[in-house]
Amino acid sequence: MIELAPSILSADFTQLGAQALTAIAGGGTVLHVDIMDGHFVPNITIGPPVVASLRKAVPDVPFDCHLMIENPDEFIPAFAEAGATWISVHQEACVHLNRTLQLIAAHGCKPAVVINPATPVRTLDEVLDIVHHVLVMSVNPGFGAQQFIQGSLHKIESLAKIRELSGLPFRIEVDGGVDLTTVTDVVRAGAELLVAGNAVFGHGDIRENAQQLLQAARAATMTRA
Numbered sequence: 001m002i003e004l005a006p007s008i009l010s011a012d013f014t015q016l017g018a019q020a021l022t023a024i025a026g027g028g029t030v031l032h033v034d035i036m037d038g039h040f041v042p043n044i045t046i047g048p049p050v051v052a053s054l055r056k057a058v059p060d061v062p063f064d065c066h067l068m069i070e071n072p073d074e075f076i077p078a079f080a081e082a083g084a085t086w087i088s089v090h091q092e093a094c095v096h097l098n099r100t101l102q103l104i105a106a107h108g109c110k111p112a113v114v115i116n117p118a119t120p121v122r123t124l125d126e127v128l129d130i131v132h133h134v135l136v137m138s139v140n141p142g143f144g145a146q147q148f149i150q151g152s153l154h155k156i157e158s159l160a161k162i163r164e165l166s167g168l169p170f171r172i173e174v175d176g177g178v179d180l181t182t183v184t185d186v187v188r189a190g191a192e193l194l195v196a197g198n199a200v201f202g203h204g205d206i207r208e209n210a211q212q213l214l215q216a217a218r219a220a221t222m223t224r225a
């Protein structure tokens, strides 16, 4: 099932709750929350207190907390407490990835793993049976509104193939540069959780943007290979 996960990174942070609700009104069913520490990625965003405030404004949709931080184990309890529903960690940031994914589950959240554009899908072979989803980065993480990296499409295709052959239930998410010009390709490749920041919040009417993107994504499922 196709779902749109608006990324609040491109929202106006003075109106965070209201803008998140508008994107949900436009069809967003998951809220994508980017956590950056200025070390793993060259940018800083928000921490658990903001997530907790946002949770009060948006009580009913899953929060997809994408941790772009070093030492994620140290912060998983705080994000779980703040209201995260899904927590994803980067394969590149986790020396003990299995342990970190178990820690997320132990705190009552759905564990997920993320790979950067330069990280091969095969590095995930041993964790695919314990993740709720795999997030394929289609830009180098750190900023919104970057250009989609075409090479990520074959990684989505590989994951879809592995899933089909293995029968494992993990979902496939894509993050970075998803807009009306790229959404058809990512859906055809096999992604079903679509993160979009700039395309939803960056310009124009948030609700309409979300609706149009979702409509284009659903249309693409009709022509899936």
Ligand code: DX5
Pocket (backbone or CB within 6 Å): 007, 008, 009, 010, 032, 034, 066, 139, 140, 141, 142, 143, 144, 145, 146, 175, 176, 177, 178, 195, 196, 197, 198, 199
């Ligand atoms: C980038 C973040 C993304 C970002 C995507 O590091 O992980 O979630 O918000 O933004 P767009 O959709 O603008 O590329």
Ligand code: ZN
Pocket (backbone or CB within 6 Å): 007, 032, 033, 034, 066, 175, 195
């Ligand atoms: Zn993200």
